[in-house]
Amino acid sequence: MDSILRTNLLSPIALAFALGIVARLIRSEFSLPKDIYAGISIYLLWALGLQGGIELHHAGFAGIAKPAAVTLLLGCVTPLTTYVVLRRLGGFGAADAAGIAAHYGSVSAVTFIAAQTFVKGMGTEAEGYMPTLLTLLESPGIHIALAIGAIQTGGKGRPTSEVLHEVLTARTMVLLVGGLIVGYLIGDRNWQVIEPFFNTKGAMFRGSLTIFMLEMGILAGARFADLKKVGPFLLAFGIVMPILHGALGVWLGTLAGLSAAGACVLGTMAASASYIAAPPAVRVTLPEANPTLYLTSALAITFPFNILFGIAIYYKIALALAPAAAALPATVVP
Amino acid sequence: MPTTTLKLVTIIAEPVLEATITHDLERLGASGWSITEGRGKGSRGLRASDIPGSNIRIETIVSEPVAEAILRHAAEAYFPNYSVIAYLETVQVARGDKYV
Numbered sequence: 393m394d395s396i397l398r399t400n401l402l403s404p405i406a407l408a409f410a411l412g413i414v415a416r417l418i419r420s421e422f423s424l425p426k427d428i429y430a431g432i433s434i435y436l437l438w439a440l441g442l443q444g445g446i447e448l449h450h451a452g453f454a455g456i457a458k459p460a461a462v463t464l465l466l467g468c469v470t471p472l473t474t475y476v477v478l479r480r481l482g483g484f485g486a487a488d489a490a491g492i493a494a495h496y497g498s499v500s501a502v503t504f505i506a507a508q509t510f511v512k513g514m515g516t517e518a519e520g521y522m523p524t525l526l527t528l529l530e531s532p533g534i535h536i537a538l539a540i541g542a543i544q545t546g547g548k549g550r551p552t553s554e555v556l557h558e559v560l561t562a563r564t565m566v567l568l569v570g571g572l573i574v575g576y577l578i579g580d581r582n583w584q585v586i587e588p589f590f591n592t593k594g595a596m597f598r599g600s601l602t603i604f605m606l607e608m609g610i611l612a613g614a615r616f617a618d619l620k621k622v623g624p625f626l627l628a629f630g631i632v633m634p635i636l637h638g639a640l641g642v643w644l645g646t647l648a649g650l651s652a653a654g655a656c657v658l659g660t661m662a663a664s665a666s667y668i669a670a671p672p673a674v675r676v677t678l679p680e681a682n683p684t685l686y687l688t689s690a691l692a693i694t695f696p697f698n699i700l701f702g703i704a705i706y707y708k709i710a711l712a713l714a715p716a717a718a719a720l721p722a723t724v725v726p
Numbered sequence: 727m728p729t730t731t732l733k734l735v736t737i738i739a740e741p742v743l744e745a746t747i748t749h750d751l752e753r754l755g756a757s758g759w760s761i762t763e764g765r766g767k768g769s770r771g772l773r774a775s776d777i778p779g780s781n782i783r784i785e786t787i788v789s790e791p792v793a794e795a796i797l798r799h800a801a802e803a804y805f806p807n808y809s810v811i812a813y814l815e816t817v818q819v820a821r822g823d824k825y826v
Contacts, residue, residue, distance in 0.1 A: 554745075675742045679807035 412609015441571015447520020471497030490541025497533020630693025730822020
Protein backbone atom coordinates (compact mmCIF):
# COMPACT_ATOMS: atom_id res chain seq x y z
CA MET A 393 0.00 0.00 0.00
CA ASP A 394 1.01 3.56 -0.58
CA SER A 395 3.11 4.78 2.34
CA ILE A 396 1.23 8.06 2.90
CA LEU A 397 -2.11 6.24 2.92
CA ARG A 398 -0.74 3.61 5.30
CA THR A 399 0.70 6.24 7.65
CA ASN A 400 -2.73 7.84 7.83
CA LEU A 401 -4.65 4.59 8.26
CA LEU A 402 -2.35 3.43 11.05
CA SER A 403 -2.47 6.75 12.91
CA PRO A 404 -4.07 6.67 16.37
CA ILE A 405 -6.75 9.07 15.14
CA ALA A 406 -7.88 6.90 12.22
CA LEU A 407 -7.72 3.71 14.30
CA ALA A 408 -9.64 5.25 17.21
CA PHE A 409 -12.27 6.37 14.71
CA ALA A 410 -12.42 2.87 13.20
CA LEU A 411 -12.76 1.33 16.67
CA GLY A 412 -15.69 3.65 17.40
CA ILE A 413 -17.42 2.48 14.20
CA VAL A 414 -16.79 -1.17 15.10
CA ALA A 415 -18.08 -0.62 18.66
CA ARG A 416 -21.30 0.73 17.22
CA LEU A 417 -21.65 -2.00 14.60
CA ILE A 418 -21.28 -4.79 17.20
CA ARG A 419 -23.82 -2.88 19.36
CA SER A 420 -21.45 -2.35 22.25
CA GLU A 421 -22.93 -0.29 25.09
CA PHE A 422 -19.78 1.86 25.02
CA SER A 423 -20.09 5.54 24.29
CA LEU A 424 -18.41 8.66 25.62
CA PRO A 425 -20.50 10.32 28.37
CA LYS A 426 -22.22 13.37 26.87
CA ASP A 427 -20.49 15.86 29.17
CA ILE A 428 -17.03 14.43 28.53
CA TYR A 429 -17.68 14.62 24.79
CA ALA A 430 -18.77 18.25 25.14
CA GLY A 431 -15.80 19.01 27.43
CA ILE A 432 -13.23 17.56 25.04
CA SER A 433 -14.75 19.37 22.06
CA ILE A 434 -14.53 22.66 23.99
CA TYR A 435 -10.89 21.96 24.85
CA LEU A 436 -9.96 21.06 21.25
CA LEU A 437 -11.63 24.12 19.73
CA TRP A 438 -10.29 26.51 22.36
CA ALA A 439 -6.73 25.17 21.99
CA LEU A 440 -7.03 25.48 18.22
CA GLY A 441 -8.26 29.06 18.50
CA LEU A 442 -5.54 30.09 20.95
CA GLN A 443 -2.76 28.51 18.93
CA GLY A 444 -4.15 30.11 15.78
CA GLY A 445 -4.20 33.50 17.53
CA ILE A 446 -0.59 33.31 18.65
CA GLU A 447 0.48 32.24 15.12
CA LEU A 448 -1.55 35.10 13.65
CA HIS A 449 0.35 37.39 16.04
CA HIS A 450 3.56 36.08 14.44
CA ALA A 451 2.41 36.10 10.80
CA GLY A 452 0.50 39.42 10.78
CA PHE A 453 -2.66 40.19 8.84
CA ALA A 454 -0.92 41.02 5.55
CA GLY A 455 0.47 37.48 5.44
CA ILE A 456 -2.96 35.87 5.36
CA ALA A 457 -4.74 38.15 2.88
CA LYS A 458 -4.36 35.84 -0.14
CA PRO A 459 -5.15 32.55 1.66
CA ALA A 460 -8.15 34.26 3.29
CA ALA A 461 -9.43 35.42 -0.11
CA VAL A 462 -9.24 31.93 -1.66
CA THR A 463 -10.89 30.47 1.45
CA LEU A 464 -13.87 32.80 1.08
CA LEU A 465 -14.01 31.93 -2.62
CA LEU A 466 -14.15 28.22 -1.70
CA GLY A 467 -16.92 28.97 0.79
CA CYS A 468 -18.99 30.48 -2.03
CA VAL A 469 -18.17 27.91 -4.74
CA THR A 470 -18.63 24.60 -2.87
CA PRO A 471 -22.33 25.04 -1.97
CA LEU A 472 -23.10 26.06 -5.57
CA THR A 473 -21.30 23.10 -7.17
CA THR A 474 -22.96 20.74 -4.67
CA TYR A 475 -26.41 22.17 -5.39
CA VAL A 476 -26.02 22.07 -9.16
CA VAL A 477 -24.63 18.52 -9.21
CA LEU A 478 -27.43 17.22 -6.98
CA ARG A 479 -30.18 18.97 -8.95
CA ARG A 480 -28.91 18.29 -12.48
CA LEU A 481 -27.15 14.95 -12.19
CA GLY A 482 -28.82 13.48 -9.11
CA GLY A 483 -32.36 14.65 -9.80
CA PHE A 484 -32.86 15.79 -6.19
CA GLY A 485 -35.56 18.28 -5.22
CA ALA A 486 -34.63 21.88 -4.38
CA ALA A 487 -34.98 21.47 -0.60
CA ASP A 488 -32.93 18.27 -0.39
CA ALA A 489 -30.23 19.63 -2.73
CA ALA A 490 -29.97 22.89 -0.77
CA GLY A 491 -29.94 21.02 2.56
CA ILE A 492 -27.04 18.82 1.44
CA ALA A 493 -25.29 21.84 -0.13
CA ALA A 494 -25.36 23.63 3.25
CA HIS A 495 -23.46 20.71 4.77
CA TYR A 496 -20.87 20.44 1.98
CA GLY A 497 -20.41 24.20 1.76
CA SER A 498 -19.53 24.40 5.44
CA VAL A 499 -16.63 22.70 7.16
CA SER A 500 -16.08 19.92 9.70
CA ALA A 501 -13.79 21.12 12.50
CA VAL A 502 -12.91 17.54 13.47
CA THR A 503 -11.77 16.69 9.93
CA PHE A 504 -9.74 19.91 9.95
CA ILE A 505 -8.03 18.94 13.23
CA ALA A 506 -7.33 15.45 11.86
CA ALA A 507 -5.69 17.01 8.76
CA GLN A 508 -3.56 19.34 10.93
CA THR A 509 -2.43 16.36 13.02
CA PHE A 510 -1.80 14.28 9.88
CA VAL A 511 0.55 16.80 8.25
CA LYS A 512 2.42 17.15 11.54
CA GLY A 513 2.77 13.38 11.56
CA MET A 514 4.31 13.62 8.08
CA GLY A 515 7.03 15.80 9.60
CA THR A 516 5.80 19.04 8.08
CA GLU A 517 3.50 21.73 9.33
CA ALA A 518 0.69 23.86 7.98
CA GLU A 519 0.78 27.64 8.37
CA GLY A 520 -0.15 28.62 11.91
CA TYR A 521 -3.09 30.76 10.86
CA MET A 522 -5.11 27.84 9.46
CA PRO A 523 -7.73 28.14 12.28
CA THR A 524 -8.42 31.67 11.00
CA LEU A 525 -9.27 30.18 7.62
CA LEU A 526 -11.47 27.57 9.31
CA THR A 527 -13.63 30.30 10.88
CA LEU A 528 -13.89 32.05 7.50
CA LEU A 529 -15.13 28.88 5.82
CA GLU A 530 -17.62 27.95 8.53
CA SER A 531 -20.60 30.12 7.69
CA PRO A 532 -20.76 31.41 4.07
CA GLY A 533 -21.55 27.96 2.66
CA ILE A 534 -24.45 27.35 5.05
CA HIS A 535 -25.98 30.73 4.26
CA ILE A 536 -25.61 30.56 0.51
CA ALA A 537 -27.20 27.11 0.43
CA LEU A 538 -30.00 28.10 2.81
CA ALA A 539 -30.68 31.22 0.76
CA ILE A 540 -30.95 29.14 -2.45
CA GLY A 541 -33.24 26.71 -0.64
CA ALA A 542 -35.44 29.46 0.80
CA ILE A 543 -35.81 31.13 -2.61
CA GLN A 544 -36.49 27.87 -4.48
CA THR A 545 -39.01 26.51 -1.99
CA GLY A 546 -40.78 29.74 -1.06
CA GLY A 547 -39.12 30.07 2.36
CA LYS A 548 -41.54 28.64 4.90
CA GLY A 549 -38.87 28.16 7.54
CA ARG A 550 -37.41 30.52 10.07
CA PRO A 551 -36.10 34.00 9.13
CA THR A 552 -32.52 33.92 7.88
CA SER A 553 -31.42 36.56 10.41
CA GLU A 554 -32.24 34.15 13.26
CA VAL A 555 -30.33 31.33 11.59
CA LEU A 556 -27.39 33.67 10.95
CA HIS A 557 -27.37 34.57 14.65
CA GLU A 558 -27.45 30.90 15.60
CA VAL A 559 -24.56 29.90 13.34
CA LEU A 560 -22.39 32.88 14.28
CA THR A 561 -22.90 32.44 18.04
CA ALA A 562 -22.52 28.64 18.10
CA ARG A 563 -19.92 27.06 20.37
CA THR A 564 -17.51 26.42 17.49
CA MET A 565 -17.49 30.06 16.43
CA VAL A 566 -17.24 31.54 19.95
CA LEU A 567 -14.33 29.30 20.90
CA LEU A 568 -12.46 29.61 17.60
CA VAL A 569 -12.92 33.32 17.00
CA GLY A 570 -12.59 34.10 20.73
CA GLY A 571 -9.46 31.94 20.91
CA LEU A 572 -7.96 33.71 17.90
CA ILE A 573 -8.51 37.12 19.51
CA VAL A 574 -7.27 36.05 22.95
CA GLY A 575 -4.25 34.25 21.44
CA TYR A 576 -3.45 37.29 19.33
CA LEU A 577 -3.61 39.63 22.34
CA ILE A 578 -1.77 37.64 25.02
CA GLY A 579 1.62 37.63 23.28
CA ASP A 580 4.46 35.12 23.60
CA ARG A 581 5.25 35.57 27.30
CA ASN A 582 1.70 34.71 28.43
CA TRP A 583 1.40 31.98 25.84
CA GLN A 584 4.44 30.19 27.28
CA VAL A 585 2.64 29.78 30.60
CA ILE A 586 -0.35 27.93 29.13
CA GLU A 587 1.43 26.46 26.11
CA PRO A 588 2.12 22.98 27.58
CA PHE A 589 -1.63 22.49 28.12
CA PHE A 590 -2.93 23.97 24.85
CA ASN A 591 -0.16 23.25 22.33
CA THR A 592 -1.86 21.48 19.43
CA LYS A 593 1.32 19.49 18.82
CA GLY A 594 1.43 18.42 22.47
CA ALA A 595 0.58 15.11 24.12
CA MET A 596 -2.47 16.58 25.87
CA PHE A 597 -4.10 17.73 22.62
CA ARG A 598 -3.35 14.63 20.57
CA GLY A 599 -4.38 12.30 23.40
CA SER A 600 -7.70 14.11 23.86
CA LEU A 601 -8.30 13.97 20.11
CA THR A 602 -7.73 10.21 20.15
CA ILE A 603 -10.44 9.79 22.82
CA PHE A 604 -12.73 12.18 20.96
CA MET A 605 -12.39 10.18 17.73
CA LEU A 606 -13.83 7.09 19.46
CA GLU A 607 -17.11 8.94 19.91
CA MET A 608 -16.97 10.36 16.39
CA GLY A 609 -16.67 6.76 15.13
CA ILE A 610 -19.72 5.79 17.17
CA LEU A 611 -21.70 8.73 15.74
CA ALA A 612 -20.73 7.80 12.17
CA GLY A 613 -21.33 4.08 12.78
CA ALA A 614 -24.82 4.83 14.09
CA ARG A 615 -25.77 6.12 10.65
CA PHE A 616 -24.40 3.19 8.64
CA ALA A 617 -27.81 1.49 8.73
CA ASP A 618 -29.20 4.45 6.75
CA LEU A 619 -26.69 3.97 3.91
CA LYS A 620 -29.09 1.71 2.02
CA LYS A 621 -31.83 4.35 2.26
CA VAL A 622 -29.89 7.09 0.47
CA GLY A 623 -29.30 5.29 -2.83
CA PRO A 624 -26.21 4.73 -5.00
CA PHE A 625 -26.02 8.28 -6.34
CA LEU A 626 -25.56 9.91 -2.93
CA LEU A 627 -23.14 7.16 -1.93
CA ALA A 628 -20.90 7.98 -4.91
CA PHE A 629 -21.50 11.71 -4.45
CA GLY A 630 -20.27 11.53 -0.82
CA ILE A 631 -16.89 10.28 -2.07
CA VAL A 632 -16.42 11.96 -5.47
CA MET A 633 -17.56 15.46 -4.45
CA PRO A 634 -15.03 15.73 -1.57
CA ILE A 635 -12.21 14.65 -3.92
CA LEU A 636 -13.18 17.38 -6.43
CA HIS A 637 -13.61 20.04 -3.74
CA GLY A 638 -10.41 18.84 -2.06
CA ALA A 639 -8.41 19.12 -5.29
CA LEU A 640 -9.86 22.59 -5.92
CA GLY A 641 -8.95 23.66 -2.37
CA VAL A 642 -5.41 22.32 -2.68
CA TRP A 643 -4.94 24.04 -6.05
CA LEU A 644 -6.28 27.41 -4.83
CA GLY A 645 -4.24 27.10 -1.64
CA THR A 646 -1.07 26.47 -3.67
CA LEU A 647 -1.88 29.48 -5.88
CA ALA A 648 -2.30 31.61 -2.75
CA GLY A 649 1.20 30.63 -1.66
CA LEU A 650 0.44 28.05 1.01
CA SER A 651 2.96 25.29 1.73
CA ALA A 652 2.05 21.74 0.67
CA ALA A 653 0.92 21.04 4.25
CA GLY A 654 -1.18 24.20 4.33
CA ALA A 655 -2.70 23.46 0.91
CA CYS A 656 -3.53 19.93 2.10
CA VAL A 657 -5.32 21.30 5.19
CA LEU A 658 -7.22 23.89 3.11
CA GLY A 659 -8.18 21.16 0.61
CA THR A 660 -9.41 18.99 3.47
CA MET A 661 -11.52 21.87 4.78
CA ALA A 662 -13.09 22.37 1.33
CA ALA A 663 -13.70 18.62 1.03
CA SER A 664 -15.26 18.21 4.45
CA ALA A 665 -18.96 18.45 5.26
CA SER A 666 -20.28 20.03 8.44
CA TYR A 667 -22.41 17.79 10.64
CA ILE A 668 -22.55 19.85 13.84
CA ALA A 669 -23.42 23.43 12.79
CA ALA A 670 -25.35 22.68 9.60
CA PRO A 671 -27.98 20.06 10.60
CA PRO A 672 -29.99 22.15 13.10
CA ALA A 673 -29.75 25.23 10.84
CA VAL A 674 -31.07 23.25 7.87
CA ARG A 675 -33.75 21.50 9.92
CA VAL A 676 -35.38 24.75 11.01
CA THR A 677 -34.84 26.70 7.78
CA LEU A 678 -35.64 24.00 5.22
CA PRO A 679 -38.06 21.68 7.05
CA GLU A 680 -38.99 19.89 3.81
CA ALA A 681 -35.44 18.63 3.31
CA ASN A 682 -35.08 15.01 4.44
CA PRO A 683 -32.59 14.83 7.37
CA THR A 684 -31.68 11.23 6.56
CA LEU A 685 -30.15 12.36 3.24
CA TYR A 686 -27.95 15.18 4.51
CA LEU A 687 -26.92 13.58 7.78
CA THR A 688 -26.06 10.22 6.24
CA SER A 689 -24.03 11.67 3.37
CA ALA A 690 -22.11 14.08 5.62
CA LEU A 691 -21.59 11.82 8.63
CA ALA A 692 -21.62 8.24 7.33
CA ILE A 693 -19.97 8.69 3.91
CA THR A 694 -17.88 11.85 3.55
CA PHE A 695 -16.59 12.10 7.11
CA PRO A 696 -15.17 8.53 7.33
CA PHE A 697 -13.87 8.80 3.75
CA ASN A 698 -11.93 11.97 4.57
CA ILE A 699 -10.55 10.67 7.87
CA LEU A 700 -9.43 7.32 6.46
CA PHE A 701 -8.41 8.18 2.87
CA GLY A 702 -9.21 11.74 1.80
CA ILE A 703 -6.62 13.60 3.86
CA ALA A 704 -3.81 11.41 2.49
CA ILE A 705 -5.12 11.92 -1.07
CA TYR A 706 -5.22 15.72 -0.67
CA TYR A 707 -1.70 15.62 0.73
CA LYS A 708 -0.50 13.71 -2.35
CA ILE A 709 -2.20 16.25 -4.63
CA ALA A 710 -0.58 19.06 -2.65
CA LEU A 711 2.88 17.48 -2.99
CA ALA A 712 2.35 17.07 -6.73
CA LEU A 713 1.23 20.68 -7.19
CA ALA A 714 3.71 22.31 -4.84
CA PRO A 715 6.65 24.22 -6.27
CA ALA A 716 9.85 22.61 -4.96
CA ALA A 717 10.48 25.30 -2.36
CA ALA A 718 6.93 25.37 -1.02
CA ALA A 719 6.95 21.65 -0.28
CA LEU A 720 9.29 22.36 2.61
CA PRO A 721 7.75 22.88 6.04
CA ALA A 722 6.35 26.35 6.54
CA THR A 723 8.59 28.62 8.52
CA VAL A 724 7.13 31.10 10.94
CA VAL A 725 8.52 34.58 10.58
CA PRO A 726 8.98 36.01 14.05
CA MET B 727 -58.37 24.90 48.53
CA PRO B 728 -60.19 26.68 45.68
CA THR B 729 -59.10 25.64 42.18
CA THR B 730 -59.67 26.96 38.66
CA THR B 731 -60.43 24.81 35.62
CA LEU B 732 -57.82 25.41 32.87
CA LYS B 733 -56.13 23.53 30.01
CA LEU B 734 -52.75 21.84 30.16
CA VAL B 735 -51.19 21.79 26.68
CA THR B 736 -48.34 19.32 26.10
CA ILE B 737 -46.14 19.44 23.01
CA ILE B 738 -43.48 16.81 22.40
CA ALA B 739 -41.08 17.88 19.64
CA GLU B 740 -37.66 17.64 18.03
CA PRO B 741 -35.02 19.62 19.96
CA VAL B 742 -34.37 22.05 17.08
CA LEU B 743 -37.89 23.42 17.50
CA GLU B 744 -37.43 24.67 21.07
CA ALA B 745 -36.79 28.32 20.19
CA THR B 746 -39.52 28.40 17.53
CA ILE B 747 -42.20 26.81 19.72
CA THR B 748 -41.53 28.85 22.86
CA HIS B 749 -41.54 32.00 20.74
CA ASP B 750 -44.91 30.98 19.28
CA LEU B 751 -46.34 30.10 22.73
CA GLU B 752 -45.51 33.53 24.03
CA ARG B 753 -47.06 35.17 20.96
CA LEU B 754 -50.26 33.11 21.33
CA GLY B 755 -50.73 34.16 24.95
CA ALA B 756 -49.08 31.58 27.22
CA SER B 757 -47.64 33.21 30.34
CA GLY B 758 -45.06 30.48 30.98
CA TRP B 759 -44.02 26.89 30.26
CA SER B 760 -41.83 24.03 31.47
CA ILE B 761 -39.48 22.03 29.28
CA THR B 762 -38.10 18.55 29.99
CA GLU B 763 -35.93 16.33 27.78
CA GLY B 764 -36.74 12.74 26.89
CA ARG B 765 -36.34 9.80 24.56
CA GLY B 766 -38.82 7.82 22.53
CA LYS B 767 -39.94 6.32 19.26
CA GLY B 768 -42.95 7.14 17.11
CA SER B 769 -44.58 6.73 13.72
CA ARG B 770 -41.78 8.62 11.98
CA GLY B 771 -39.39 6.02 13.35
CA LEU B 772 -36.21 7.45 14.76
CA ARG B 773 -36.34 10.46 12.47
CA ALA B 774 -36.91 12.79 15.40
CA SER B 775 -33.62 11.73 16.92
CA ASP B 776 -31.75 12.16 13.61
CA ILE B 777 -30.23 15.41 14.75
CA PRO B 778 -28.25 14.91 17.94
CA GLY B 779 -30.10 15.99 21.07
CA SER B 780 -33.04 14.77 23.12
CA ASN B 781 -36.68 15.34 22.28
CA ILE B 782 -38.33 18.05 24.33
CA ARG B 783 -41.64 18.01 26.18
CA ILE B 784 -43.13 21.47 26.59
CA GLU B 785 -45.99 21.92 29.05
CA THR B 786 -48.02 25.06 29.53
CA ILE B 787 -51.20 25.85 31.47
CA VAL B 788 -53.47 28.28 29.64
CA SER B 789 -57.10 29.30 29.16
CA GLU B 790 -59.22 27.29 26.73
CA PRO B 791 -59.12 29.79 23.81
CA VAL B 792 -55.34 30.05 24.06
CA ALA B 793 -55.02 26.25 24.23
CA GLU B 794 -57.07 25.87 21.06
CA ALA B 795 -55.04 28.55 19.27
CA ILE B 796 -51.85 26.71 20.22
CA LEU B 797 -53.10 23.37 18.87
CA ARG B 798 -54.33 25.00 15.67
CA HIS B 799 -50.97 26.67 15.15
CA ALA B 800 -49.09 23.42 15.87
CA ALA B 801 -51.18 21.61 13.24
CA GLU B 802 -50.41 24.26 10.63
CA ALA B 803 -46.79 25.06 11.34
CA TYR B 804 -45.19 21.87 12.69
CA PHE B 805 -47.19 18.77 11.78
CA PRO B 806 -46.38 18.66 8.03
CA ASN B 807 -42.59 18.43 8.30
CA TYR B 808 -41.60 17.77 11.89
CA SER B 809 -42.06 15.01 14.44
CA VAL B 810 -44.44 16.69 16.87
CA ILE B 811 -47.16 15.47 19.23
CA ALA B 812 -49.59 17.94 20.77
CA TYR B 813 -52.52 17.33 23.11
CA LEU B 814 -54.52 19.04 25.82
CA GLU B 815 -56.06 18.00 29.11
CA THR B 816 -58.41 19.69 31.51
CA VAL B 817 -56.75 20.37 34.83
CA GLN B 818 -57.75 21.81 38.20
CA VAL B 819 -55.16 24.42 39.05
CA ALA B 820 -54.36 26.12 42.35
CA ARG B 821 -53.73 29.86 42.08
CA GLY B 822 -55.46 29.83 38.67
CA ASP B 823 -55.12 33.59 38.20
CA LYS B 824 -51.39 33.14 37.50
CA TYR B 825 -52.12 31.50 34.14
CA VAL B 826 -54.64 33.76 32.46
